[in-house]
Amino acid sequence: MENKRTCLYDKHVALGALISPFGGFDMPIQYSNIVEEHNAVRQACGIFDVSHMGEVLVTGPESEKFVNYIFTNDITDAPDGKIYYGMMLHPTGGVVDDLLVYKMADKRFFLVINAGNIDKDIAWIMEHAKKFDVTVEHQSDIYGEVAVQGPDTEAIVEEVLGIPCADMVFYTCKEVEYNGETIIISRTGYTGEDGFELYGSHAFTNEVWDKLLASGKVKPCGLGCRDTLRFEVGLPLYGDELTDEITPLEAGLGIFVKLEKEEFIGKEAIAAQKAEGLKRKIVGIELKDKAIPRHGYDVEADGKVIGQVTTGYNSISTGKSVCMALIDANYAKLGTEVAVRIRKRVFPGEVTKKRFYEKNYKK
Amino acid sequence: MSKILEGLYYAESHEYVKIEGEYGYVGITDYAQHELGNVVYVDMPDVDDEVEAGNDFGAVESVKAASDLISPVSGTVVEINEALADQPELVNADPYANWIIKVKLSDASEVENLMDAEAYKAAIGE
Numbered sequence: 001m002e003n004k005r006t007c008l009y010d011k012h013v014a015l016g017a018l019i020s021p022f023g024g025f026d027m028p029i030q031y032s033n034i035v036e037e038h039n040a041v042r043q044a045c046g047i048f049d050v051s052h053m054g055e056v057l058v059t060g061p062e063s064e065k066f067v068n069y070i071f072t073n074d075i076t077d078a079p080d081g082k083i084y085y086g087m088m089l090h091p092t093g094g095v096v097d098d099l100l101v102y103k104m105a106d107k108r109f110f111l112v113i114n115a116g117n118i119d120k121d122i123a124w125i126m127e128h129a130k131k132f133d134v135t136v137e138h139q140s141d142i143y144g145e146v147a148v149q150g151p152d153t154e155a156i157v158e159e160v161l162g163i164p165c166a167d168m169v170f171y172t173c174k175e176v177e178y179n180g181e182t183i184i185i186s187r188t189g190y191t192g193e194d195g196f197e198l199y200g201s202h203a204f205t206n207e208v209w210d211k212l213l214a215s216g217k218v219k220p221c222g223l224g225c226r227d228t229l230r231f232e233v234g235l236p237l238y239g240d241e242l243t244d245e246i247t248p249l250e251a252g253l254g255i256f257v258k259l260e261k262e263e264f265i266g267k268e269a270i271a272a273q274k275a276e277g278l279k280r281k282i283v284g285i286e287l288k289d290k291a292i293p294r295h296g297y298d299v300e301a302d303g304k305v306i307g308q309v310t311t312g313y314n315s316i317s318t319g320k321s322v323c324m325a326l327i328d329a330n331y332a333k334l335g336t337e338v339a340v341r342i343r344k345r346v347f348p349g350e351v352t353k354k355r356f357y358e359k360n361y362k363k
Numbered sequence: 364m365s366k367i368l369e370g371l372y373y374a375e376s377h378e379y380v381k382i383e384g385e386y387g388y389v390g391i392t393d394y395a396q397h398e399l400g401n402v403v404y405v406d407m408p409d410v411d412d413e414v415e416a417g418n419d420f421g422a423v424e425s426v427k428a429a430s431d432l433i434s435p436v437s438g439t440v441v442e443i444n445e446a447l448a449d450q451p452e453l454v455n456a457d458p459y460a461n462w463i464i465k466v467k468l469s470d471a472s473e474v475e476n477l478m479d480a481e482a483y484k485a486a487i488g489e
Contacts, residue, residue: 029427030400033400033401034400034401034426034427035401035426224426224427228426290403290404290448290451291404291406291424292403292404292424292429294429313426314403314404314424314426316426321404342406343406343422343429
């Protein structure tokens with residue numbers, strides 16, 4: 001099947017980006033140098049085309065009840081403009097997708113889902129919506145999205161785009177009139193830095209991209225460094241740390257699952273897993289050598305395989321070879337000596353926190 | 364345009380070997396280092412390990428991917444480039460000065476199976 005392209009595709013090609021498939025789209029992986037792009041976000045400001053992300057609008061009398069039913073976080077009586085992170089679960093507790101829910105207004109919720117899961121998610125949402133008095137609109141083709149990330153972002157968005165955002169609190173959103181259209185801006189991101197995400201028409205997305213690049217203050221950044229950035233601060237990627245087979249508890253994301261909520265899909269399975277205790281868990285591992293543990297490599301201890309690496313890099317911000325790995329919970333204690341098999345050799349390391357670099361959010 | 368040196372022998376998998384007497388210095392080409400991007404780790408064999416033409420003897424790792432190193436020649440590793448352990452980025456800076464292993468050749472005629480500079484240039488479409 002032919003990959004889709006975002007509304008900024010031609011701009012990526014013109015910038016000489018390395019293009020690779022991701023989540024069913026041909027996406028820019030890097031423009032010039034992944035390390036420079038990574039550092040631009042940590043130190044100044046970078047812009048990402050994330051138009052591949054999916055958008056779903058849920059409205060109607062039972063919209064709050066419905067979203068609470070398919071979503072692990074609790075959006076009951078949420079204030080307008082508040083954003084929640086959480087997951088949609090299978091009845092088994094495995095993750096259908098992780099997503100953001102934007103409470104736009106009373107009985108109006110905007111869901112942002114992963115590109116690679118769009119078809120699965122839409123089918124899932126539509127199926128469960130049948131039992132509720134709601135309207136579900138799939139809007140992925142309408143919206144473009146850019147993420148502007150890094151410590152300089154707030155000033156740049158205000159000055160270059162003229163969109164007031166300094167008073168916005170982390171994980172909130174608002175609608176803004178821009179050139180006669182209503183766009184959405186949120187103080188969110190996937191890099192561990194302060195930043196904003198902007199949703200609007202393809203024309204708006206192109207204009208924002210052009211204006212920010214023309215300012216000379218913003219570096220175009222590909223999905224390559226988006227992954228190294230999110231990884232360093234321990235954020236999960238669907239497909240690596242979260243899958244249909246991995247539960248939020250195993251991924252260490254239990255705080256986004258509100259078991260005190262009345263009812264939601266997967267609740268029983270998660271409650272049971274919590275009562276029984278975890279058999280496996282995602283941990284951080286730091287290697288003593290610079291060899292790089294990568295997705296799928298075996299983790300070993302006591303002469304046997306105890307799990308697999310989910311994501312690993314030589315961390316650009318710290319220089320250390322680190323990974324997240326799903327391993328036997330008996331070995332998950334901090335400081336436990338484990339090893340990763342990389343090609344023909346076994347490299348020793350130890351269990352650490354899975355946050356390898358501190359987040360720098362403006363809260 | 365990638366840098367290609369005259370007098371070296373090149374493999375389709377983008378390693379080169381520079382022959383000096385009965386020894387060969389093996390590294391990756393400028394084209395390869397550019398395609399890989401920032402090199403962050405070079406996985407090298409040990410001294411006295413045997414390498415065989417066409418078989419992997421280590422790997423070069425960029426931020427995003429690991430790429431096997433295929434030996435263009437057979438023989439015994441007599442030296443590894445220790446500087447690459449701490450400064451793998453030297454491979455990006457000058458891949459021809461920063462060879463990866465020095466091999467005592469067991470069959471000097473093997474280079475006849477490799478490409479010269481002109482053929483390699485054509486092979487990478489430049």
